[in-house]
Amino acid sequence: MPLSHDSRYLKGGPVAKRIIAAVREDAAIAKAAGFPPKLISITVGDTAAVDVYVRNQRAKAQLAGIDFEERRFPATITSGELEAAIHGLNADPRVTGIIIQRPVPAHIPIRTLQAAVHPLKDVEGMHPASIGNIVYNQLDLAPCTAAASVELLKETGLDLKGLEVVIVGHSEIVGKPIAFLLMSEGATVTVCHHITRSVAAHARRADALFVAVGKPRLIKADMVKPGAAVIDIGINSEIGPDGSSRIVGDVDTESVREVASWITPVPGGVGPITVAILLRNTMVALSRQRALYEATYGTADRLAAE
Numbered sequence: 001m002p003l004s005h006d007s008r009y010l011k012g013g014p015v016a017k018r019i020i021a022a023v024r025e026d027a028a029i030a031k032a033a034g035f036p037p038k039l040i041s042i043t044v045g046d047t048a049a050v051d052v053y054v055r056n057q058r059a060k061a062q063l064a065g066i067d068f069e070e071r072r073f074p075a076t077i078t079s080g081e082l083e084a085a086i087h088g089l090n091a092d093p094r095v096t097g098i099i100i101q102r103p104v105p106a107h108i109p110i111r112t113l114q115a116a117v118h119p120l121k122d123v124e125g126m127h128p129a130s131i132g133n134i135v136y137n138q139l140d141l142a143p144c145t146a147a148a149s150v151e152l153l154k155e156t157g158l159d160l161k162g163l164e165v166v167i168v169g170h171s172e173i174v175g176k177p178i179a180f181l182l183m184s185e186g187a188t189v190t191v192c193h194h195i196t197r198s199v200a201a202h203a204r205r206a207d208a209l210f211v212a213v214g215k216p217r218l219i220k221a222d223m224v225k226p227g228a229a230v231i232d233i234g235i236n237s238e239i240g241p242d243g244s245s246r247i248v249g250d251v252d253t254e255s256v257r258e259v260a261s262w263i264t265p266v267p268g269g270v271g272p273i274t275v276a277i278l279l280r281n282t283m284v285a286l287s288r289q290r291a292l293y294e295a296t297y298g299t300a301d302r303l304a305a306e
């Protein structure tokens with residue numbers, strides 16, 4: 001039977017729904033035990049892709065029964081002031097998780113901020129101690145976009161063992177963690193970046209191609225192996241033909257879908273799963289905090305004890 005074109009799309013919605021339903025159950029149980037989950041988002045300045053992300057975080061957190069609070073800071077804030085705010089959140093027992101939306105303004109060193117988040121509250125796994133766990137194959141809390149992309153690839157049913165994977169983009173929050181996640185699954189991984197001589201030559205060899213560079217339509221049909229799975233992680237704002245703003249990925253979806261067996265749409269692909277994983281990570285962080293709390297104080301109901 002010929003494949004209908006729509007069946008080539010790997011949609012994130014159903015996967016996200018599944019994850020959020022599980023988080024919702026988990027959150028209700030934790031709440032009843034006196035450990036209500038609460039997620040804090042920190043935004044510095046203004047970025048369109050961040051606005052979309054935070055809007056969806058708020059909506060899905062509410063659906064899952066996780067408290068959500070956004071802290072917005074002006075682009076003129078100093079790094080010291082932000083660190084002080086993060087330390088305050090670290091010390092607040094009501095706060096389960098902290099996510100620092102990227103990018104931050106150039107005068108603020110993002111690594112210092114990420115390292116200021118207490119590792120037990122680090123719901124993105126970007127603290128240097130957290131990201132190190134990925135190298136050691138401890139994968140239960142990984143950077144959300146990376147984990148979401150791998151989750152979507154698994155939806156194809158492809159056997160990851162020995163799969164030829166090419167990742168275009170080597171950022172510390174997406175490309176690099178995807179490489180480690182897939183290595184631990186037994187895939188053979190190639191990572192391309194701006195110094196790579198022929199991205200096309202590498203990309204054409206891939207059974208699974210991940211793209212996260214922020215360049216609309218970078219990946220064309222002639223760069224994709226017939227039958228491959230293409231995971232488009234780009235989030236680019238563009239002005240459409242009708243003059244309104246829209247989001248497109250890094251893949252020329254119209255042409256590539258004629259060649260690939262699976263392709264993730266943008267929007268509607270990796271994005272929704274990213275949000276769901278952030279909520280799941282919040283519950284992982286909470287369970288680690290509970291384990292520590294219970295080891296220290298016993299299993300008494302926390303609210304009753306206060």
Ligand SMILES: Nc1nc(=O)c2c([nH]1)NC[C@@H]1CN(c3ccc(C(=O)N[C@@H](CCC(=O)O)C(=O)O)cc3)C=[N+]21
Nearest residue numbers: 049050052053056100101102145267268269271272274
């Ligand atoms: N520390 C940090 N971690 C991130 O993971 C991170 C970040 N900073 N900064 C911004 C980018 C962007 N990003 C998105 C995630 C989900 C959607 C998303 O939910 N998109 C939906 C909805 C689109 C819509 O509502 O229009 C979709 O693609 O279908 C979008 C964008 C995460 N990022």
